[in-house]
Amino acid sequence: MTPALETYHGNYSAYLVQREERYQRQLEEYQAQQEFIEKEEDYIRRNIAGQNTRQAQGRRKRLERMLEEVRLAPPRQSTENALPVCRQLVAPATWCCVPKSSEHWLPR
Numbered sequence: 001m002t003p004a005l006e007t008y009h010g011n012y013s014a015y016l017v018q019r020e021e022r023y024q025r026q027l028e029e030y031q032a033q034q035e036f037i038e039k040e041e042d043y044i045r046r047n048i049a050g051q052n053t054r055q056a057q058g059r060r061k062r063l064e065r066m067l068e069e070v071r072l073a074p075p076r077q078s079t080e081n082a083l084p085v086c087r088q089l090v091a092p093a094t095w096c097c098v099p100k101s102s103e104h105w106l107p108r
Contacts, residue, residue, distance in 0.1 A: 026075035033072050
C-alpha cells in the first residue's frame, strides 16, 4: 500500500478522532486478511495430497493472485502529531482605525 494524502474534515480535534478511527479500521482489515491467508494456507496444506487436490490447487492459485494484487501492509500508527503543538502562546494582534484621511489599519 503506497502512502497517500488523506483528507480530514473539521478542526484538529476532529482530525485526531478521524485518524484513530482510520487506524482501527485499517488494523481490522489487515487482521482479517491475515486470518483469511492463514485459513487458506492451512486448507492447502491439508488437502494438497488427498482427494481435494484440485480444490487445493485452485485455492493456491487464487491466494497467489490475491497476494500479488492486494496484500495489505500492517497499518502504522504514528506517535508523532502531524501538526506541531504550539507551546508558546502568542498575543493576538489588535487593530485600530486611525480616523485620518488615509484611513489605514495600523497595528497597535
